Amino acid sequence: MIRQAIIPLAGLGTRLLPLTSVYAKELLPINGKVGLEYILDECIDAGIKEIIFIISKKKKLIKKYFYNDNFYKKIIKKKKDSRVINEYSKIKKYKKLIKFVYQNNPKGTGDAILKTKNLIKDKFFLILLPDDLIIKKNCSKKMISIHNRYKCSVMASMKVNRNTVKRWGIYSKKKNINRDNFYIKDVIEKPDVKSAPSNNAVIGRYILPKKIFTQLKKKQKGKGGEIHITDSIRQLIKQGEQFIGHGFNGKYLDCGTMHGYIKSSLEISKL
């Protein structure tokens, strides 16, 4: 059973400057709803019971967004606006699920995940990267059902343009299971076009085993001077741990770049 999810939120969001110079990118609205709420709703709908936010001192605004009870209470006391009451009860529902840990030096996703080590209770847990929105189908829910069937790690996959492989983690396939799923032979963080084993990219949904923490503890900086989760996953695969790549059916929206962020609002408004 997958009960816990981790959302790394300590990144600086430089690709979304100037918005992120004062604001947390995950709190930017996408078609009138905060981006992070789409991710939370995906978790809740997938049956997740606890969500661990990795934030930093610089991103305390995220905590404030969920812990602003007094502000809501004052407004509701003054006028009984049903919309505000609804929003408040929604925020309270989220708040009950969330725990916070801190990563004050942004040293990469691998380092961020390591900060949650003492909070993870089960053998497997879910990670969602908040820049990666997947709409129309709940990717996490589907991945959990695959995990329940095959009892192993599962990661989201999407075919990308060959010229863009340098931007992603890239899979090498071992064997197809069916049309949407395959066993992973290897995964490489941001390879050159020449050395990329495929154009199947890693998208930010991972079901990983608790034993990844042993690898993360040993990990040195990789590509771009960051500690990548991909490098520890690679190590586990080498040790014989089974990983499935899931080619999801939903629509992917890249909210981490200005172009993608603007496009995501347009796409969601069409739903």
Ligand code: G1P
């Ligand atoms: C991260 C991962 C990468 C993955 C990508 C998906 O990269 O390291 O393997 O393909 O997310 O969005 P980042 O976006 O942090 O550069």
